[in-house]
Amino acid sequence: MTEMRWWGWGVDGHDPDITPKLAGLLREELGISGEIVQRIPEASVVELPASTLSDAAAKALGDVDTSHGTRLRRAVGRSYPDLLRLRAGRLDTAPDAVVTPRDHDDVLRVLRVCAEHDVAVVPFGGGTSVVGGLEALRGEHHAVIALDLRRLDTVTTDPLTLTATFGAGVFGPDAERRLQAQGLTLGHYPQSFEFSTVGGWVATRSAGQASTGVGRIDELVRSVRAATPAGEMSTLLVPATAAGPDLRQLLVGSEGALGVITEATLRVRPRPERGRYEAWSVPDFATGVRALRLLEQGHVAPDIARLSDEPETRLSLALAGDGAGPQALERYLGLRGHTGGCLIITGWEGGTEITARRHAAAKVLRDAGAISLASPIGKAWRKGRFHGPYLRDVLMGRGVLVDTLETATEWGSVSTLRDAVAAAIQGALGRAYVACHISHLYRDGCSLYFTYAAAQEHGDELGQWQRAKTAASDAIAAHSATITHHHGVGHDHAPWMQAEVGDLGLEVLRAAKATLDPSGIMNPGKLIPA
């Protein structure tokens, strides 16, 4: 497990260059010079509120860490507001202590102590939340701890049932290393894969880049074990059941607000022998949307299928730089009448059968108007699949507001929703660059993932972001789309949960919480709006 840089995404060595093309795009579209306008402060100078944890609680909890460095590293996730506050050198909230339980029973013990001593609990996995899921909110309680789950790191596999049982704190690379040593894979690769945990994936109902082929985490989960203030809640490990409502799907996505997922049994599969990644071009977004729908409904979708709209395609080409490759590609696309068109990335992972799958998909794509790009774009996507978030840190240092948000809707609404969300962001920010891609296909619809950028409003960076977030979220809700396809709810999306699940849905969630967490210590202010 690798710690992320305390102030931003990931580790050193992956920050992208500001290519001349990207610099030009920033200048023309947003009026930004591209000069560095902000330096990262030293970690030690970041102001944190004093710890309010009572001596009695600290003593009852036992091994608590209240050092500045540990509290700082467990204080926030990696949302744009989180990064703004870290860069500003001051956090208004931070855990009063960090507790690192040994195992499931120790988590139960810590929750009992916290309930008894009026201490709120924020479960902490990899710390990659981009929706305020880790904000150290106390609620009505006298203190709040971060419950660091990294010691719950067991992995056991069952080749007969093709399942594996993971401790919540197993990090992505560790999970795959241990499975692949036995010829297996989970195949779940969210963009946060390198720094996030299996427990976090289950608790946030995560999707991976290959989920079109492999299935979302909620489809992979066979059973869940949770520690709650009211005790253990587990689901039976059976392949299927008609024994009433599926309580497993109540724990999946519960984001630490009902309890702590300490263990999950997930489907695994044989480790793929090979991967193949390709690129295609379509003249416009609508053509691409139709092509992806036909792939999925024709049961020939690749494991990975991504369609960038025109602005995102332009951004991708700008990031690729001014080398001979990108220039030749643009010339080629111009000759084929796809100037200003849209890129599609397709990826397959498996055995020899992927050749037949590729051919079947290629036929559908060609018939739908796509042209195959004999270019290294597909492979380049594969190589940089986890590197997208680094761009945000680089741009923030240059005075750019840059954020992402995502949703999902039915096929018939994709273009309308894209336009509405883009217009909402433009409306809120005045001058903005809004790009969109589709990355997860379903029989009835798909995900939409937006990246947007604007010049930061100096002095009101948070307010500016909130206006864009609210406008985009309202547009999503107005179109009956989901407030989140895979980022989760956290603190930032909680105000839109009423639109998502209705008044009675919220009441049911509150009733479940009152049962499992009667004193309301679990992750206050997240998931369920007050």
Place this chain on the structure above:
Amino acid sequence: MTEMRWWGWGVDGHDPDITPKLAGLLREELGISGEIVQRIPEASVVELPASTLSDAAAKALGDVDTSHGTRLRRAVGRSYPDLLRLRAGRLDTAPDAVVTPRDHDDVLRVLRVCAEHDVAVVPFGGGTSVVGGLEALRGEHHAVIALDLRRLDTVTTDPLTLTATFGAGVFGPDAERRLQAQGLTLGHYPQSFEFSTVGGWVATRSAGQASTGVGRIDELVRSVRAATPAGEMSTLLVPATAAGPDLRQLLVGSEGALGVITEATLRVRPRPERGRYEAWSVPDFATGVRALRLLEQGHVAPDIARLSDEPETRLSLALAGDGAGPQALERYLGLRGHTGGCLIITGWEGGTEITARRHAAAKVLRDAGAISLASPIGKAWRKGRFHGPYLRDVLMGRGVLVDTLETATEWGSVSTLRDAVAAAIQGALGRAYVACHISHLYRDGCSLYFTYAAAQEHGDELGQWQRAKTAASDAIAAHSATITHHHGVGHDHAPWMQAEVGDLGLEVLRAAKATLDPSGIMNPGKLIPA
């Protein structure tokens, strides 16, 4: 929609013959002569308790039917205890009235009136429950109505998203007729298909005979609309979401205990052009279990895959009679060393691609030790796929206790569990014939479906059945298998819900019920144990 015979399964014209072979089996195994020992009484003489519905409630409800015939037809499902009581000519419980609401809003109105007038509500679809899901229990209330949903019979389709929205009261054949007229199919064929409703399938988390290929109803559901005493609860129609727990999966399987599912949007697919049904033989059950596992884990499972154990294979051959076909088959199996072996049925439904799928599956089956039977058994299974339940009525008239029960477990536990359940039933009944088949495959395990028979204990038929049911259910729970794979919980399985979901799971279900049904009028005594 076709009404079932008031006293048993289905309609006239499908009762199987007692073949000489079957008669021999009954005699040898159970000491039963095969003579008819009981006649069906006239419907009009069946005693029902007097209606206790208050005049005020009847007036507020409006259009209530309290006639003997209507109450009788909505009083029970089709479990063995239900049929015993009907044949005995006396029911201790019956709905005090039957109400048939017009639409979703009318259901909401009826529930409000019932809550106000202290009337319990049993939602009624096709009336095929075999787990006491329709028993007219009043709970603490002064009266109970059956809420007949047959007027909620709308079907709308969306070919772009391959979904269809069904009113809860649409019967199976009607659903398929209306879909197939548009080139679509739902493909959900529980054995009750001809007499059950879409709403019932969703409310009981149903599986169909082709669910190995098509998916269980819980996998097909895209969204649910429910009327509850607290108001409407609906889920967003989006392809996927990470917005917290999946409340859709709380309504699916809620069996009328949380509210009434009035509408559901389900995945549909293009209507298959052809079907192919084949039969195979394996020397023993364990070989068959392994073959099915390899099919499923190798991604080449047929849409329909069934393995009968040795006693069920013997029973099937006895039912097939003594014609030239079955005799030739038995000779052939004897020559191949499969005397006393196990039958496998495989079925594919789709387009031209089923040929390649069949060949891939055939290779796995042969490699695993199965031999292909050039016999009409596969086609015969297809033809009689809905006729299994008729045998029960025929045997009951001859003094036979005959019932079915089902569960699911992981691959490694299949044979152990089968033996344990069979031993439990034998132990409870003394002399019994217990047969088992597997009919639903999952990556990690499969379903097990038991049919058992014994000579009825005259005068204590119900007690005898309860002893067998309890013994089998206890054995299932002791092996951490599920108490039901597709029959549902109803009244009969409720005592094992604690083993299924744990104390906290039950508390969460009770909390959800208290939120949606604060006065506890919805289907008292079902799903959630008192």
